Amino acid sequence: MDFSHTPEQNMLRNMVREFANKEIKPIAAETDREEKFPWETIRKMGALGLMGMTVPPEYGGSRIDTVSYMIALEEIARACGSTGLTVEAHNSLGVGHIFERGTDDQRKRFLPNVLNGNGIAAWALTEPNAGSDAASLQTTAVPEGNEFVLNGSKQFITSGSVADVITVMAKTDKSKGAKGISAFVVEKGTDGLIYGGEEDKIGLRGSLTSQLVLEDCRVPKENMIDEPGMGFIGAMQVLDRGRTAVGALAVGCAQASLDECIEYSKQREQFGRPISKFQAIQWKIVDMATEIDASRLLVYRAAYLEDQGQPFGKEASMAKLYASEVSVRAAMEAIQIHGGYGYTKEYPVERFLRDSKLYTIGEGTSEVQRMVIAKHLGL
Numbered sequence: 001m002d003f004s005h006t007p008e009q010n011m012l013r014n015m016v017r018e019f020a021n022k023e024i025k026p027i028a029a030e031t032d033r034e035e036k037f038p039w040e041t042i043r044k045m046g047a048l049g050l051m052g053m054t055v056p057p058e059y060g061g062s063r064i065d066t067v068s069y070m071i072a073l074e075e076i077a078r079a080c081g082s083t084g085l086t087v088e089a090h091n092s093l094g095v096g097h098i099f100e101r102g103t104d105d106q107r108k109r110f111l112p113n114v115l116n117g118n119g120i121a122a123w124a125l126t127e128p129n130a131g132s133d134a135a136s137l138q139t140t141a142v143p144e145g146n147e148f149v150l151n152g153s154k155q156f157i158t159s160g161s162v163a164d165v166i167t168v169m170a171k172t173d174k175s176k177g178a179k180g181i182s183a184f185v186v187e188k189g190t191d192g193l194i195y196g197g198e199e200d201k202i203g204l205r206g207s208l209t210s211q212l213v214l215e216d217c218r219v220p221k222e223n224m225i226d227e228p229g230m231g232f233i234g235a236m237q238v239l240d241r242g243r244t245a246v247g248a249l250a251v252g253c254a255q256a257s258l259d260e261c262i263e264y265s266k267q268r269e270q271f272g273r274p275i276s277k278f279q280a281i282q283w284k285i286v287d288m289a290t291e292i293d294a295s296r297l298l299v300y301r302a303a304y305l306e307d308q309g310q311p312f313g314k315e316a317s318m319a320k321l322y323a324s325e326v327s328v329r330a331a332m333e334a335i336q337i338h339g340g341y342g343y344t345k346e347y348p349v350e351r352f353l354r355d356s357k358l359y360t361i362g363e364g365t366s367e368v369q370r371m372v373i374a375k376h377l378g379l
Contacts, residue, residue: 003297009068016072019048020079028080031206032351035198037162038083038206045087046117050076054091055099060112066241066303070248074296077252078259081355082206084249085362089158089207090114092242093363094121097167098185100241101226101234110165110185122163124154124186124212125235131155132368134169135178135232139214141170148172148184148224150217153196156362160210161195164188168214169231176229183231185223192217203354240313241306242363247299247319250327250359254292257327257334257352261285264338264347275337284337288330295323314376321369324359331356 005013023041031038045051053069055061064072069091077084098110098121114121130137139152150170160166166186173180186193196211226234262285265276275281298319305312331353335342342349360366 005067005071009065009071012064012068013071013075015048016050016075017078019044020075024076024083025079028082028206029345029348029351031080031082032203032355033205035205035208037159037208038080038086041083042086042120043117045076046115050087051090051117052095052111052115054096055107055111055115059099059107060115061095061099062115066244066306067300070244070299070303073245073248074252074255074299077249078256079252080206081249081253081352081358082204084252085204085207085358086120086159088242088245088249089123090121092245093123093238094159094163094165094167096241097123097183097234097238098165098225100238101183101230102185105222106185106225110187114164119164120159120162122157122159122166122210123238124157124160124166124168126154126156128153128155132365134235135181137169137171137181139168139170140174141172141182141184143172143221144218146221147218148221150184150186150192150214150219152214154212154214156199157210157212159208160212161198161208166193166212167225168212169235170214172228178232179229181232181235182228183225183234184219185225186214186217186219187223190217190219202357203351204358239363240316243316243320243369244299244302244306244312246359246363247295247302247316247323250320250323250356251292251296251299253352253356253359254288254295254323254327254330257330257349257356258285258288258292260347260349260352261288261334261337264341281337284333288333291326292330295319295326298322314373317364317369317372317376320359320364321366321373324356325366327356327359328353 049062052061056063113119141148172182194213199209302315302319334349
């Protein structure tokens with residue numbers, strides 16, 4: 001069993017970390033404070049291939065192995081959670097569904113322009129009354145001539161209002177439940193696609209979270225991904241991959257909390273010495289470091305299994321569940337170690353707490369992950 005990274009993976013980590021420290025981290029607080037979508041950074045990441053990590057070069061991407069993808073996401077999220085979520089949702093969900101389930105023609109039509117940093121892909125499954133119970137979604141798609149007419153609304157769609165292409169799940173046959181759900185690519189500017197505003201979130205504020213309304217929204221029949229009724233199955237497969245990626249984001253945020261605690265504890269003096277010399281502080285930091293390493297290994301295991309073509313659904317849920325909850329605990333401890341300063345915006349640890357909570361909710365709540373894992377265990 002080899003836990004080491006390849007030279008290529010180490011080079012990737014160094015490249016992304018250098019870019020993140022230079023281009024992303026210095027504006028992370030501003031991105032959060034002003035709810036500023038980081039278009040300039042996105043374009044730069046596109047030039048580096050970071051917006052096409054799940055797609056091979058023949059479609060305009062920079063396809064890398066899944067472990068490498070997790071490494072890149074961790075480094076980006078370590079610098080800025082908002083930017084990390086934008087990159088992950090684009091690569092794993094918006095781009096991922098089209099590449100994994102779409103036709104060759106659909107890949108060529110929809111992907112190149114969103115892989116170079118000049119555009120964004122989004123993914124629309126969740127609805128106001130269909131969150132964890134995604135199969136109960138109410139958006140419909142009715143065939144009419146050479147088109148489908150979509151009607152409904154979508155909620156909590158990452159980058160929805162700025163996306164060039166959005167993969168939308170809608171029911172083509174209400175009588176079949178989950179088996180009646182199909183997937184469609186809706187392009188920006190399509191008549192009947194209405195942006196309902198942005199959510200005012202507590203964290204990850206530079207990642208836009210949009211409401212979308214589909215009002216007699218007409219899309220060509222050739223924009224249906226996969227066969228009719230295969231949308232839900234495709235969505236669940238996309239979510240399996242996305243859960244590992246959210247785990248990587250959580251590890252990055254947790255690592256940022258740890259980094260700040262180590263630096264602060266060496267500088268902050270009380271009772272005549274740095275607080276890093278007090279056992280109470282040391283043990284907090286040691287527990288954080290241990291849980292973060294365990295989280296990272298769970299993420300790498302799920303990613304490795306995917307790269308090997310083996311089943312990884314249980315492992316992805318375990319990685320996402322554990323890493324997300326570790327990220328919240330790490331941020332809470334970081335605030336405690338910083339004391340009163342941790343409760344102010346002078347230090348970034350309060351932002352890490354606000355950001356980390358989303359990882360326990362998005363792409364399947366912690367409760368849903370426990371349900372998935374229980375099913376895999378035969379319970």
